[in-house]
Structures are given as structure tokens and as C-alpha cells.
Amino acid sequence: MSLKNWIKTLTLALAVAGSVGTVHAQQFFRIGTGGTAGTYYPVGGMIANAISQPGKLIATAVASNGSVANINGILGGSLEAGFTQSDVAYWAYTGTGTFDGKPKAENLRLIATLYPESIHLVARKGSGIKSVADLRGKRVSMDEPGSGTLVDVRLILGAYGMTDKDIKAEYLKPNQAGDKIRDGGLDAFFFVGGAPAGAIAELASSGAGIELVPLVGPEIDKLRSEQEFFTPDTIAAGMYQGVGEIKTISVNAQMVTSAKLSDETIYDITKALYSAETRKVLDNGHAKGKLITKENAVKGAGIPFHPGAEKFYKEAGLLK
Missing domain, CATH: 3.40.190.10 (Periplasmic binding protein-like II)
Structure with missing residues (x-):
């Protein structure tokens, strides 16, 4: 094959290979x-x-x-x-x-x-936490930096006149927070996510004893009027083992x-x-x-x- 024809053949082969590569990229x-x-x-x-x-x-x-x-x-x-x-x-x-x-x-x-993503406030059974107001001075995980949960928790605490400094704040993933509740090292944690959330379902079925705290009342109503992306929500009874229906709020x-x-x-x-x-x-x-x-x-x-x-x-x- 002449050099000219060889170059032509090589050019054609490369063109075909290129087109095949594009199709299958x-x-x-x-x-x-x-x-x-x-x-x-x-x-x-x-x-x-x-x-x-x-x-x-x-x-x-x-x-x-x-x-x-x-x-x-x-x-x-x-x-x-x-x-x-x-x-x-x-x-x-x-x-x-x-x-x-x-x-x-x-x-x-x-x-x-x-x-919709429900805002969960999970409390250790017997901790005495029945409302966000009861979190003052308690050991509470607000989820980790970079999470949307942390942003929302600060808004919720603010609605009750509190900041991170008013609680013993920790910043853990929900499964880590669940482990600490089970071991007695934490009183409550927040999580924003579609129910059922794996970490909470696992904790509830482990026999550790948890409660979901409702997010209702005048403070929450005022928060919703200021931050319209929060909407009323209900976590159905039985969504987590041993936990009844809970009224809360959600985001999308x-x-x-x-x-x-x-x-x-x-x-x-x-x-x-x-x-x-x-x-x-x-x-x-x-x-x-x-x-x-x-x-x-x-x-x-x-x-x-x-x-x-x-x-x-x-x-x-x-x-x-």
C-alpha cells in the first residue's frame, strides 16, 4: 500500500473510531x-x-x-x-x-x-422532653454541619428564644445520635427527612425507648408565618415501632x-x-x-x- 493510501486508510479508521466513541461515550x-x-x-x-x-x-x-x-x-x-x-x-x-x-x-x-420531609425531634423515653422549650440545658444533636437539618433546627430553637448555647449541642449524623441515645449519652436529636428514616426506625425497634416530640403551638405558628416553606405535617402512628401519631412541620x-x-x-x-x-x-x-x-x-x-x-x-x- 502506498504511503498516500495508508494515510487515507488510517484517517478513515480514526474517523470511524471517533464516531463510535461518540455514540458510546x-x-x-x-x-x-x-x-x-x-x-x-x-x-x-x-x-x-x-x-x-x-x-x-x-x-x-x-x-x-x-x-x-x-x-x-x-x-x-x-x-x-x-x-x-x-x-x-x-x-x-x-x-x-x-x-x-x-x-x-x-x-x-x-x-x-x-x-415532603418531616422534621423529627426524637427524645429518649423518660427524658421529660415534651416540647422544644424542654430542650434547654439538655444534650441535643442538631445534625452535622452542611446539613439542611442544622439550618432548620437553629430556626426552630430561635422561635423559642434559644440558640446552640442554650443546649448542650452536638453535631452528629442521625445514626450516631441514635447510638448515643441508646447508650444514654444523649437526650434528643433532630432529623429532617422523609418518614420512615432508617436511623430512627432502627432505634425505635431496638427497644431503646424513644418518643417523637410534636412541633406545634404559638411559637411554631409564628415561625411558619415568617418562613413560609415550613408546612404542617403529620407522622402517622406506627411509622416507627411503638410511636403514635405526631403533629410536626415539614419542608420539601x-x-x-x-x-x-x-x-x-x-x-x-x-x-x-x-x-x-x-x-x-x-x-x-x-x-x-x-x-x-x-x-x-x-x-x-x-x-x-x-x-x-x-x-x-x-x-x-x-x-x-
């Missing part, structure tokens, strides 16, 4: 969730499996510190998407609340509102991403999230899965939708 899609004993992690795992398309897109659920950490990961490029509380997403986008004084996260975009769990991701990628992911196959996985995989519907996805947005997600919801007749 596999994209990795990391979804920041939360601690492994919470609700974000198992739900994130279900969603990651459901939206993965071998050869095209591989999604993985990544354990993290929660809402704030996930948003920072998305903005920093270490995550493609993440779960967050709706209040935290709004604060990040507007540069207010816990993000006050920081640059606005103007590239933050919504894929879907997923389900959302799945967010960056405006920098392509419209096609986010459209395909949103479409896969609400496919018939995914429906079966969500309905059978977790109690909160049944609430992850395309109808609920467009409620309580707070921040702009990613154009790819918006396209899907418009096609479904859910957005104008």
Missing part, C-alpha cells in the same frame, strides 16, 4: 444524597438505578453531609445533581438565609420536587442540578424518572417513593427549573 452522573441512615441515600440509590442507561449514562448515589454540602458540590463541579431541602435551595439561589453574604448560586436549577425534598448541564441530559433524566419502570421501583422501594410523581414535581419550586426538566413538564401538560 458514557456519561457519569453523581447525585449527592445524605448520610446512609437517612432518607436521601436510599431514595437517591433507587433514582440512580432507575435513570441509568448502560453505555450512555451511569448515575450513582453519593453519601454526603446533606443539602448545603450537595449544593456546594454542584456549584463546585464535584456533583452533577443533589438532593436538598427546598428552603436551602431557595437561600442558596437568592444568597439569603444560611447563604447570606455568599455569592448567589445563580446556576442552581430544579429538576423536581420529590416529597428537591433534586437540583446546574444550569451548565445540557438540556438533553436533564430532559432524558427527568423523563426516565417518571417512566413506568421507575414507577414500580419507587412504589415498592421506600415509603416516600409513592409521592415522587410528575404532578408533585412542579409544586413549591422556589428556584427556576432546568430547561431540560421544564421541557418534559411542558410536554406532560404540567407547566405552561
Whole structure:
């Protein structure tokens, strides 16, 4: 073969290889969730499996510190998407609340509102804690830095005229807090997540003896009037072994991403999230899965939708 023909053949081969590589290029899609004993992690795992398309897109659920950490990961490029509380997403986008004084996260975009997250105040049985007011001077875990729970707990304590300094504050993941309650080293802990939350269910069934403290009354009503993302909520009786119905408040769990991701990628992911196959996985995989519907996805947005997600919801007749 002449040198000229050999170069032609090599050029053609490289072109074909390049086109095949493009067709089969596999994209990795990391979804920041939360601690492994919470609700974000198992739900994130279900969603990651459901939206993965071998050869095209591989999604993985990544354990993290929660809402704030996930948003920072998305903005920093270490995550493609993440779960967050709706209040935290709004604060990040507007540069207010816990993000006050920081640059606005103007590239933050919504894929879907997923389900309501109940605020749990778990107390050791016999601790005498019947209200948030009873936490004064007690050993209380407020969840770890970077979590949305910590942000909300400070608002709740503030409604009762308290700060971290008025309690013996610890900053633990819910499973670690559960272990300390079981061992007698903690009086109570907060957790924000879809019920049932793994760490609390495990603690309740271990025979350790827990109570869920209601979040009701004039202080909570005033807080809700000031922070409208808090909504009344009920944790059903029997959701945790030996625990009756409890009135509390909740925020929404959302799945967010960056405006920098392509419209096609986010459209395909949103479409896969609400496919018939995914429906079966969500309905059978977790109690909160049944609430992850395309109808609920467009409620309580707070921040702009990613154009790819918006396209899907418009096609479904859910957005104008």
C-alpha cells in the first residue's frame, strides 16, 4: 500500500473510531444524597438505578453531609445533581438565609420536587422532653454541619428564644445520635427527612425507648408565618415501632442540578424518572417513593427549573 493510501486508510479508521466513541461515550452522573441512615441515600440509590442507561449514562448515589454540602458540590463541579431541602435551595439561589453574604448560586436549577420531609425531634423515653422549650440545658444533636437539618433546627430553637448555647449541642449524623441515645449519652436529636428514616426506625425497634416530640403551638405558628416553606405535617402512628401519631412541620425534598448541564441530559433524566419502570421501583422501594410523581414535581419550586426538566413538564401538560 502506498504511503498516500495508508494515510487515507488510517484517517478513515480514526474517523470511524471517533464516531463510535461518540455514540458510546458514557456519561457519569453523581447525585449527592445524605448520610446512609437517612432518607436521601436510599431514595437517591433507587433514582440512580432507575435513570441509568448502560453505555450512555451511569448515575450513582453519593453519601454526603446533606443539602448545603450537595449544593456546594454542584456549584463546585464535584456533583452533577443533589438532593436538598427546598428552603436551602431557595437561600442558596437568592444568597439569603444560611447563604447570606455568599455569592448567589445563580446556576442552581430544579429538576423536581420529590416529597415532603418531616422534621423529627426524637427524645429518649423518660427524658421529660415534651416540647422544644424542654430542650434547654439538655444534650441535643442538631445534625452535622452542611446539613439542611442544622439550618432548620437553629430556626426552630430561635422561635423559642434559644440558640446552640442554650443546649448542650452536638453535631452528629442521625445514626450516631441514635447510638448515643441508646447508650444514654444523649437526650434528643433532630432529623429532617422523609418518614420512615432508617436511623430512627432502627432505634425505635431496638427497644431503646424513644418518643417523637410534636412541633406545634404559638411559637411554631409564628415561625411558619415568617418562613413560609415550613408546612404542617403529620407522622402517622406506627411509622416507627411503638410511636403514635405526631403533629410536626415539614419542608420539601428537591433534586437540583446546574444550569451548565445540557438540556438533553436533564430532559432524558427527568423523563426516565417518571417512566413506568421507575414507577414500580419507587412504589415498592421506600415509603416516600409513592409521592415522587410528575404532578408533585412542579409544586413549591422556589428556584427556576432546568430547561431540560421544564421541557418534559411542558410536554406532560404540567407547566405552561
